[in-house]
Amino acid sequence: MTIVINIVVSVVVIFLLQYLGMVIFSWMTPYRDMEELRKGNMAAALALGGKFLGTAIILGVAAYTNDSIWFMMLWFAVGYACLIAAYWLFELVTPKLKVSEHLQQGNVAVGALLCFVFLGIGFAVSSLII
Template sequence: MGNLLQSFSIYALTALGVFIAAMLIIVLVTRHKEFELIGKGNQAAALSFGGKLLGIAFVLGSAITNSVSLLDMVIWGVVGLVAQLLFFFISELITIRFSISDAIEKDNKAVGILLLLLSLSVGWIVAACLTY
């Protein structure tokens, strides 16, 4: 029981660390300021940011389940973060008719929902890829 609790604690704390680091990196690299916008009641920012976090959580959950070591789990957690960031930058290019950051700042909920669902999709796909 002691070894199981120790392993759980190490994996949980490491995954939480990767999750928090990913959250901070996302906040630093996006043009709009998520926490500030969310604090002002901007639902599009909350939807978009929440989707990115859930996408990372999907990948971390799969990495924990399928990893062969703690380092393996961290590496795949970073892969999930990179996939989410790449998706965000690619989506900015694809939606050239409007700026995603501007739409989020204007609380365009349709854009927020789209980003939420796309982030979840990316996270789910990356997480599924970790099973092979």
């Protein structure tokens, strides 16, 4: 019975962390992610999907490599901070490219590139989790 409770608690915590991560990312964008998705904005969808997958990669590795929920949450926080830093660094190193404006305008190339930045950071940071 204890193992079932541990699994249920872990799954609930994972869902909550993933949701919280997406909410924080949506606060960072000057446009409304869900509104852009309803419009069919593929660029915004790619960027949001990259955020989701990057977050999920870090969260999955943190859950797999830690026996403690607290350590899993700690490593997730570290990895998530790296994803946020990657977003701001991407903005910084592309000064002539206002990323959020291009995403809102539906620039799929920018959305795809940002998606892969998030995936790459997710994989790279997850390799640090021990």
